[in-house]
Amino acid sequence: MRHKQLKDIGEFGLIAELKKKFPFSSDVVRSIGDDTAVLKKDRNTYSLFTTDMMVEGVHFKSDDFPRDVGYKAMAVNVSDIAAMGGVPKWAVISLGISPKRSLEDVRELYRGIRKCAVLFGVQVVGGDTVKSSKIVISVSLIGEVKKKEVVFRDGARPGDRIFVTGSLGGSLKSQKHLRFVPRVEEGRLLATKFKPTAMIDISDGLVADLGHILQESGVGADIFKDDIPANKDVSFKQALYDGEDFELLFTLPEKKTKGLGMSKSVQHQFYEIGRIVDQRQGLSLIDGKGKRQPLVVKGYTHF
């Protein structure tokens, strides 16, 4: 009999286990399982706290530009803060790297980190540099959001419309995953003016991340095949299942969607792709002729 391995329960199985095992007091509003942890800062403000790790050969290739790698390591964390409607503020960086690595590569990596940090007003306030044969980079980021503006994953209600902030699919091949612009501006606009009922950034793929919203909110969804924006040279399936696009996916009550149309601009594009339905209806894809096809929630998983 084989002993159980980590992959037998997978990333989400592990998260579910950990969620049960680590207890919280009342200063923790959201913990393991949302885009970021949410902590009470003061009467009107929440602190957001998140971390992401990237490993050479897994999340980026050995011949990717170090500057792109550094940029991405910061950007994926900024994107998590954006998904809560928050503002990123302070970061610490753990870097595992070989001492034999060229100094120029290390500097390029930090230039990439700095580029993203400056773009979003993040201050890099500390870190740790250790020896590792492969590059491993872990950024942890603190952000802030007003209590009345924060957006979780669990508020989607039947009738809500579903939107994404940009086109999807093929991010790994096109290298968008190394150079995307985290949707902080859009997240802030939405949180302050429109108050989405649920929001997440698309890292695991449209269907997988929509699945997180549906599960947390206890609802289902119809999405419309013809309305899903796909990147150039990308199949429809890729737009549904590819990960690492880092667009925001959010839900809005119908009556609020008109205002959203009015703030459309080149900077802020919002694509309506479907609507929230009752949980018993599950998740369906509806084609141009109205034909309904049930979708199984899957996408990129780490194991």
Place this chain on the structure above:
Amino acid sequence: MRHKQLKDIGEFGLIAELKKKFPFSSDVVRSIGDDTAVLKKDRNTYSLFTTDMMVEGVHFKSDDFPRDVGYKAMAVNVSDIAAMGGVPKWAVISLGISPKRSLEDVRELYRGIRKCAVLFGVQVVGGDTVKSSKIVISVSLIGEVKKKEVVFRDGARPGDRIFVTGSLGGSLKSQKHLRFVPRVEEGRLLATKFKPTAMIDISDGLVADLGHILQESGVGADIFKDDIPANKDVSFKQALYDGEDFELLFTLPEKKTKGLGMSKSVQHQFYEIGRIVDQRQGLSLIDGKGKRQPLVVKGYTHF
């Protein structure tokens, strides 16, 4: 001609470079280069923010118990908060691990993390789990300290007495480095009742970490050979230069040291090992006969 490698400037060279390149606004009190970053939280409180990364084969052996590894990953961060006089609060954990790793090992690792977290009231509020052939674990920790209690590295003044909280040397061999108790209680007692002029946790070795205090404070030190507490079966040299003891090293004005003697207990032992002198005198070791020997600041470095 060989291109410059990271090891040519080393960890501290890199830190010095980064310190110059990343600018800060007034909400950042201390950044790159102290035990933790120090951020303004409210009128009376600072947030402390720190991160440490551990890599299999570098910071622990492949056959170390996963529970010990998890415990240490949390404990080294807790120790950094202790060195500021603070209270550890919220952590996020990035774990790189092979999907083929036994589920029991993963659970043991998290049990170790949890053991340390519970011991010090730390809430683990989030994380990221990714694929990696070797185990890499990066914990980031937020703590808090009252403004009037925080202790930096730069306040040591000639005449101050130098103390450590426990005996030193041989931590890697004895496995103390996997099972040490971070000196949070001692740090709090000192910060609230005695107000050290400088404090640091001994991770790089007594001489190296004292070197950090001397450099930041612009002072020198005499340390007394006969007063330095060495662990059992450990040479005097090891007590001076070995890393990973995670005892606190701190300085106190002479007039405050009497009170310190009075709070000596089994729980809180403080060993006086020397005194701060003028910067021009540098760092010296003084033996039982009063013979003075200059010491070069060196110790464990990561590259």
